[in-house]
Amino acid sequence: MRGGHRRTRLRGLPLGRPRGQRLGRPRGARLGRRFGWFWGAYGTSALGTWLAFGAFPLIAIQVLHSGPAQVAALSSVGAAVGAAVAVPLGPWVEFRRKRTVLIAMDGVRFAALLTIPAAFALGALTFLQLLLVSVVVAAADITFRAASGAYLKALLPAEDLLVANARFESTAWTTTIVGPPLGGIAIGLLGPVATVVADAVSYLLSALGIRAAGGHEQLPERREATRMRAGDLLDGWRFILADATLRPLFFNTALFNGLVMAAQPLLAVLMLGPLGFAPWQYGLAFAAPSIGGLLGSRLARPLVSRFGQHQVLVGAGALRALWPVGLAFIGPDTGGLLLVMGVELGLIFCCGVFNPVYATYRLERTATDRVTRTLSAWAVTTKASTALLTAVWGVLGSLLGPRTAIGLAGVLLLATPLLLPRRAAAPLPQPEPSPSRG
Numbered sequence: 001m002r003g004g005h006r007r008t009r010l011r012g013l014p015l016g017r018p019r020g021q022r023l024g025r026p027r028g029a030r031l032g033r034r035f036g037w038f039w040g041a042y043g044t045s046a047l048g049t050w051l052a053f054g055a056f057p058l059i060a061i062q063v064l065h066s067g068p069a070q071v072a073a074l075s076s077v078g079a080a081v082g083a084a085v086a087v088p089l090g091p092w093v094e095f096r097r098k099r100t101v102l103i104a105m106d107g108v109r110f111a112a113l114l115t116i117p118a119a120f121a122l123g124a125l126t127f128l129q130l131l132l133v134s135v136v137v138a139a140a141d142i143t144f145r146a147a148s149g150a151y152l153k154a155l156l157p158a159e160d161l162l163v164a165n166a167r168f169e170s171t172a173w174t175t176t177i178v179g180p181p182l183g184g185i186a187i188g189l190l191g192p193v194a195t196v197v198a199d200a201v202s203y204l205l206s207a208l209g210i211r212a213a214g215g216h217e218q219l220p221e222r223r224e225a226t227r228m229r230a231g232d233l234l235d236g237w238r239f240i241l242a243d244a245t246l247r248p249l250f251f252n253t254a255l256f257n258g259l260v261m262a263a264q265p266l267l268a269v270l271m272l273g274p275l276g277f278a279p280w281q282y283g284l285a286f287a288a289p290s291i292g293g294l295l296g297s298r299l300a301r302p303l304v305s306r307f308g309q310h311q312v313l314v315g316a317g318a319l320r321a322l323w324p325v326g327l328a329f330i331g332p333d334t335g336g337l338l339l340v341m342g343v344e345l346g347l348i349f350c351c352g353v354f355n356p357v358y359a360t361y362r363l364e365r366t367a368t369d370r371v372t373r374t375l376s377a378w379a380v381t382t383k384a385s386t387a388l389l390t391a392v393w394g395v396l397g398s399l400l401g402p403r404t405a406i407g408l409a410g411v412l413l414l415a416t417p418l419l420l421p422r423r424a425a426a427p428l429p430q431p432e433p434s435p436s437r438g
Contacts, residue, residue, distance in 0.1 A: 082138020
C-alpha cells in the first residue's frame with residue numbers, strides 16, 4: 001500500500017526457503033504509508049468487532065426475549081446464508097478495483113449495523129431485522145477479506161507479505177484480548193445496543209482509513225469480453241482443487257476450523273453446567289490464553305527465516321492439532337480451569353505461528369488475477385463447514401454427552417495434519433512488476 005520507485009521481480013519464489021536465508025525486511029521496518037493506513041483500518045474494525053462480541057445474542061435475549069432456537073439460528077443461519085450470498089461476489093470483485101470494494105464493504109457494514117440502534121430507538125426492532133443484518137454483515141465480511149488479500153498482494157512485494165500478515169495476526173489477537181472486556185463493561189453500563197453502535201463506527205473509520213491510504217489502482221481487465229456465467233461462480237474452487245499444494249491446505253483448514261469451533265458450544269455447556277464454573281471463569285479461560293496468539297505471530301517470521309516456510313507451516317499446523325483433545329479431560333474447580341487455559345494457550349500459540357505463514361503461503365501460491373475468487377471460495381467453504389459441523393456436534397452432544405462429543409472432535413483433529421502439504425510448492429513461473437512503493 002505505498003508509492004515510489006518501481007522494480008521488476010519474479011513472483012512465486014520457492015515457498016520453502018533455505019535455513020538462515022534473510023526473509024524480507026528486518027522486524028520493525030516500515031512497510032510504507034499506504035500499508036500503515038490499511039493496517040490501522042484493520043485494527044480499528046477488529047477492535048469494534050470484539051467490542052460488540054456477543055451483542056446480537058444479548059439483544060435477541062434481553063430486548064426481543066427470543067428463545068434458544070432463535071438465538072442459535074441467529075449465529076448459524078446468518079453465517080450460512082451470508083456465505084451463500086457471498087458466492088457470486090468473488091468473481092464480480094475480481095475485476096473491480098479492490099480498494100473501492102474495501103471501502104464499499106465497510107460502508108455496507110456500517111449502514112447495516114446502524115439500522116439496529118435506529119430501530120431500537122424507534123421501538124421497531126425485530127428478530128427478522130437482526131437476522132437480515134447478520135446475513136448482510138457476514139456476506140460483506142467474506143467479500144472484504146477476499147478483496148483485502150488481493151489488495152495486499154498488489155500493494156507489497158512478495159518478501160514483505162509475511163511481515164504484513166504477522167502484523168495483522170498480532171493485531172487480531174491484541175484486539176481479542178482487549179475488546180471483549182471493554183465490550184463487557186460497555187454492555188453493563190449502556191446495554192448491548194451501544195456496542196453495536198461502536199462496531200458500526202469502527203467500520204466507518206476503517207473506510208476513511210482505507211480512503212486516506214490513497215494511491216492509484218488500475219482496473220483489472222477480463223480476459224474474455226463476456227458477461228459472468230453461472231460456471232464462473234465455481235472458479236475459486238477450481239483454482240484451489242487444481243493446485244497440488246493449495247488443495248490439501250484447503251481441506252485441512254476447513255476441517256480444523258470447523259471441528260475446533262464445533263466443540264466450543266459444548267465446552268460452554270460443560271463448563272457452565274455440570275462443572276459449575278462461573279461466567280467470569282469461562283471468559284477468563286479463553287481471554288487470557290489469547291496472549292499466546294500475540295507471541296506466536298511475533299515468532300512466525302523468525303521461525304520461517306530459520307527453518308523455511310514449508311517446515312514451519314507443517315510443523316505449526318501439526319502441533320496445533322494436538323491440543324484440543326485435552327479438553328475432554330477437564331474437571332471442576334481450579335485444576336479444570338488451569339487445564340482449559342493451558343490447552344487454549346498451546347492451541348492459540350500454534351495458531352498464532354501458523355496463521356500468518358499460511359496466509360502468506362496461500363497468497364504467494366495464487367496468481368494475481370485469481371486471488372479474490374480463491375480467497376472468497378476459501379472463506380465461504382470455511383464458514384459453511386463450521387456451520388455444518390457445529391450443527392452435527394450439537395446433535396452428537398445431545399446423544400453422547402458434551403464431554404464425549406468434545407473428545408471425539410479432539411481425536412478427529414489429530415488426523416488433520418495428514419492433509420497438510422507434504423512438500424514445498426513449485427514456483428509460479430510468471431514475472432510481475434513490483435507495486436509502487438513510498
